[in-house]
Every structure is written in C-alpha cells, then in structure tokens.
Amino acid sequence: SPEGGESGGAGGRRGCSAAPPARRYRLRDGCWVLCALLVCFADGASDLWLAAQYYVRGQRWWFGLTLLFVLLPSLVVQLLSFRWAVYDWGAASTKDSAGASTKDSARGARGCCRLCAWLLQGLIHLLQLGQVWRYLRTLYLGLQSRWQAEHRRRHFYWRMMFESADISMLRLLETFLKSAPQLVLQLSIMVQQNSIEPLQGLSASASLLSLAWMIASYQKVLRDSREDKMPMSYKGAVVQILWHLFTIAARAIAFALFASVFQLYFGIFIVTHWCIMTFWIIQGETDFCMSKWEEIIYNMVVGIIYIFCWFNVKEGRSRYRMCIYYVITLSENAALTVLWFLYYDRKTTSDFHALILVCVVSSSFALGIFFMFIYYCLLHPNGPIFTPRAGGCIFRQRPPPAPGSPADAVTSPPRSLPRTTGGERDGAAGERDSCVPVFQVRPCAPPAPAARAPRTEGPVIRIDLPRKKYPAWDAHFIDRRLRKTILALEYASPTTPRLQYRTPGAPQEVLEYETTV
Numbered sequence: 001s002p003e004g005g006e007s008g009g010a011g012g013r014r015g016c017s018a019a020p021p022a023r024r025y026r027l028r029d030g031c032w033v034l035c036a037l038l039v040c041f042a043d044g045a046s047d048l049w050l051a052a053q054y055y056v057r058g059q060r061w062w063f064g065l066t067l068l069f070v071l072l073p074s075l076v077v078q079l080l081s082f083r084w085a086v087y088d089w090g091a092a093s094t095k096d097s098a099g100a101s102t103k104d105s106a107r108g109a110r111g112c113c114r115l116c117a118w119l120l121q122g123l124i125h126l127l128q129l130g131q132v133w134r135y136l137r138t139l140y141l142g143l144q145s146r147w148q149a150e151h152r153r154r155h156f157y158w159r160m161m162f163e164s165a166d167i168s169m170l171r172l173l174e175t176f177l178k179s180a181p182q183l184v185l186q187l188s189i190m191v192q193q194n195s196i197e198p199l200q201g202l203s204a205s206a207s208l209l210s211l212a213w214m215i216a217s218y219q220k221v222l223r224d225s226r227e228d229k230m231p232m233s234y235k236g237a238v239v240q241i242l243w244h245l246f247t248i249a250a251r252a253i254a255f256a257l258f259a260s261v262f263q264l265y266f267g268i269f270i271v272t273h274w275c276i277m278t279f280w281i282i283q284g285e286t287d288f289c290m291s292k293w294e295e296i297i298y299n300m301v302v303g304i305i306y307i308f309c310w311f312n313v314k315e316g317r318s319r320y321r322m323c324i325y326y327v328i329t330l331s332e333n334a335a336l337t338v339l340w341f342l343y344y345d346r347k348t349t350s351d352f353h354a355l356i357l358v359c360v361v362s363s364s365f366a367l368g369i370f371f372m373f374i375y376y377c378l379l380h381p382n383g384p385i386f387t388p389r390a391g392g393c394i395f396r397q398r399p400p401p402a403p404g405s406p407a408d409a410v411t412s413p414p415r416s417l418p419r420t421t422g423g424e425r426d427g428a429a430g431e432r433d434s435c436v437p438v439f440q441v442r443p444c445a446p447p448a449p450a451a452r453a454p455r456t457e458g459p460v461i462r463i464d465l466p467r468k469k470y471p472a473w474d475a476h477f478i479d480r481r482l483r484k485t486i487l488a489l490e491y492a493s494p495t496t497p498r499l500q501y502r503t504p505g506a507p508q509e510v511l512e513y514e515t516t517v
Contacts, residue, residue: 024145024146024153024157025142025143025145025146025157025160028234029142030139030142030143032217032234032237033135033138033139033142034139036135036171036213036217037132037135037136039206039209039210039213040131040132040135040171040210041132042206042209042210043175043178043179043206043207043209043210044070044074046199046202046203046206047066047069047070047178047182047203047206047207048067048070049199049203050066050186050199050200050202050203051063051066051067051070053199054066062185062189065185066182066185066186069178069181069182069185070178070182072177072178073173073174073177073178074128074174074178075128076173076177077130077131077170077173077174077177078125078126078128078130079125080170080173081125081130081131081134081166081170082121082122082125082130084166084480085121085125085130087480088480088484089114089117089118089121130170131167131170131171131174134163134166134167134170135167137163138160138163138164138167141156141157141159141160141163142156142157142160144156145157145160154490154496155487155490155491158486158487158490159487161221161224161225161477162477162483162487164221164224164225165221165222165225165473165477165478168214168217168218168221168222169218171214171217171218172214172215172218172305173301175210175211175214176211176301176304176305176308177304178207179206179207179208179210179211180207180211180248180252180304180307180308182203182204182207183204183207183208183211183248183252184252184255184256184259186200186203186204186207187204187252187253187255187256188255188256188259188260190204190256191256191257191260191349192260192348194348194349194353208245208248208249208252209241209245211244211248211308211309212241212242212243212244212245212248213241215240215241215244215309215311216237216238216240216241216244217237219232219237219240219471220232220236220237222470222471222473223381225473225474225477226470226474228470229381229470230381230382231381232381233379233381235379236375236379236380236381239371239374239375239379240371240375242367242368242371243368243371243372243374243375244309244368245368246364246365246367246368246371247309247310247326247329247364247365247368247369247372248308248309248368249364249368250333250360250361250362250364250365250368251308251309251329251333251365252308253357253360253361253364254332254333254336254337254361255270255336257336257337257340257344257357257361258336258337258339258340260340260344261339261340261343261344261345262339262343269336270307273306273307273332274303274304274306274307275303277302277303277306277307278299278300278302278303278306280306281299281302281303281306281313282296282299284313284314285314286298286299286302286313286314286472287468287469287472288313288468288472288473288478289478290475290478290479306325310322310325310326312471313471314471315469315470315471319376326369329365330365333361333365337357337358337361337362341354341358459489459493459495459497459498460497460498460499460500461482461485461486461489461497461498461499461500462500462502463475463476463482463499463500463501463502464502465501465502466501466502466503467501475501476499486499
C-alpha cells in the first residue's frame, strides 16, 4: 500500500550507512547490450547454418540433432517470454479500457492500439525473435533514461533494469538448454570425424562464448539490481567470462571425448550427475521463486547448469561449496578423459593427437581456475575475498554521509528499506538513529539523539514478504504486480517510491500490512 513518507515510517538511519549513489545509464552499458545481442545472434545463426549444411550433405541424423537443440529450447523460451508479455500488456490494457469507458472514440483508438501491440508481440515471438526484441527494448529504455528529464530519467532507468532482468533470466535458460548440448554434440562429431570444419568450429565457439557470457551477464545484472550489493565492474565481468569460458570448454571437451566412445554410459553419467546436483541444490533450501513448485522447477534448471559450471544459488560463504564442486568436476573430467584415452579408436586417432586433447582438457581447466582466482583476488565487487581482514569483514565499508545530509535520502529508485518498529514510529529517536552498517561487521557507536524531522521523500510501498537474500532476485523484480505498482508510482509521484519489506520474526507487526500491494 503506498503511503506518505512521514506516516510510512521508513525510519532514517543517520550516521551509519550512506545512501547508494545515483545510477545513470552509460554508453558502455549500451555497448554491453549490443555485444550481448551480437553473441545471441551469432549463436543461433551459426547453429542454423550448420544444420543446413548437414542437410545438404545428407547427414540427416546430425541435421536432426542440431536442429532439435536449436528449435526446442527456443520454443520453450519464446513461450515463457510471450507469457510475461501477455501478463504485462494484458494488465495495462485492462486499466486503459477502464479509463476510456466513458468515451467511445477514445476506447476505439485504444483498442486499435492494443490490437496492433498484440499482433506485433505475437509475430515477434512466432519468428523466435523475443530475445532480440527485449535486447533492443533494453537499449531503447536505457538511452531514454539518458535523454529524459530527471524524474522521467529514473522511471526509464528502472524500466530498463526490469527488462534487463527478464532478458538475463530468459537467455540463461536458453543457453543451457540449447548452447550447452549443442556444444557437446558438435565436439563429439569433430572427435568422430577426427577433423574440424570451419562451420563446426564457429558453431562450437559461439555456443561456448554464449554460455560464458550469459553467466557473467546474469551475475552483473543481478548485482546491479540490488542496492545492498556492490555492482560488478566490466573488468570483473570480462574476467568472469574468461573463467567460465575455459572451465566450460574443459568440461565440454571431456564430455565429447567420452561420448564418442561410450554413448550409453555418457547418458547415464549425465542423468546421475544432474540428479545428484539437483538434490544438493534442493537441500540448500534456495529462495528464488514465489511458489514451491516454481522453486523446484528452478532447482531442476540449476541442476542442468551444474552439469557444466558453478552457479551460486545460496547466500553465505560460497567458497567451500565452490571448492567442493570444482574438486568433483576435476575428478569427473580426469576420469572421463582417462577412460577415453584407454579405449579410443587407434585407427582414426593417433597417440600424438590423443595426448594433445588430454593436454587441452587439463590446461583449459587450469586456465579457468586461474581466472577465477584473478576475479576473487583482484576484481570481486566486495574487494579481495581470499585476504584476511580485521574482525572478519569481507565487505568494503561505505563512506560516511556528508555532514548535514540525510543518510537515507532517496537517490536511486526503487530503494528497499528495513522494517520500521513500533517504537521508531512513536518517535524513539535514540533507538532509531543507531544501527549496524550494511557493509561493516563491527558495530558503530550511536550518534546523539536528533529531533524527528518531517519526511517528504514520497510514497512508501509496504510488501508483506520478507526480503529475499542474495543471490536471489528481490520480489519486486520477479513479481510483475509489484513491478507495475512501482512503475505507476514512479511515474505519478514527483519523488521516488521506497520499498519496505517485512522483517522476519516479528509476527506482531503483520497486522499493519492488512492493506498490502
């Protein structure tokens, strides 16, 4: 329920944590989107071109598999994207129809516009161009956020952030349903042929780059969407791409070598690994989705990702889980490669070429781990992770706010605020003005009590949900009703709406959320 800033009880935290800096769309952000669009296009076009080549040559079995790994994942992702578009446009259309019910001419014009929009969206997704449309829309919204006035700039910026979240989730799903099996398939064909054709190499390279790119891009957009986390730099994103590029390459080559000799056992190995990884993820009790069944489906998809690379899904010290995963991966890669080396066909592959392939697997995995250490030691958003810190703090401390400026001033929408207690709303300034900083472990001394100043920052959206923990998306990014409410208030209010999630473990305060979004 949107409320005024004074009655909403957001509760300023003076002297403890500075407000996040104002975010603006930069030209490098637009270049990143264009590069992502180029990678997406290269991945799909190279696969279709290769499938056509297999068909012309009469290699129908390879043609069928290549085309299957292109069309089936694309159909799944397009249906999901169109479902989101239906929900977003449908709700807006209903609202417009209600507003125009008094004027027949206005209603007719709006109905015609809605019909054109529906036809356009249906045609785009029917042509399997939903992701391309979303990339172009993200670029358009980002550029609009640079060209518009201050208030509308914030509105377009967060519309761009919502669209970036959508395309990141869709592309991550598509790459691991399409690019990952496509990469293993083409590498297996190369091993069986004992040769690499230019188009096969192009298709495999595009699939590999698409996988590495989307993991890094997903993590960057996720961090950029949360003001409680430091954003990832582009240097860090590039190094993370190299990290995943080499580890996935080693994994895929080991898979291809083993599958070229043991097709049946390779299928058993993949299913077993997926089941174990999915069970491990479910045991971790992730909190990404809004319902239990969606969470189970999400865990199953992450289990597919875990077949190829590491993907953090749980808050806390992930280095131990990551070390366990990479020890398992290294053991599996070594076992698969050794088994292939013992049983490969000596008539088609010489011992020298076999040794080269074994060295490529080991060196590629080593390079990936090297770039992983570079990322965590030099380019991690929170600072070097593997270095000791006083008090055990692994986060950078935010600078104190400037004297005389409110620490909780709204500078970047939408901002998530901690839950306000009853004492704070009653004017307990001493308790209200002391807190633990967001990026500091040791507590700070509370400042002197200050008089409560009238709050005029604008509306507050109270959400009757506990805030999801990183690395999950906030509820206002995955719940489309909250998105539309935020955007409506952002557009209508002269100031930015603030978000207030429920504090866990405070059941006596739930009654205050009887009128919630």
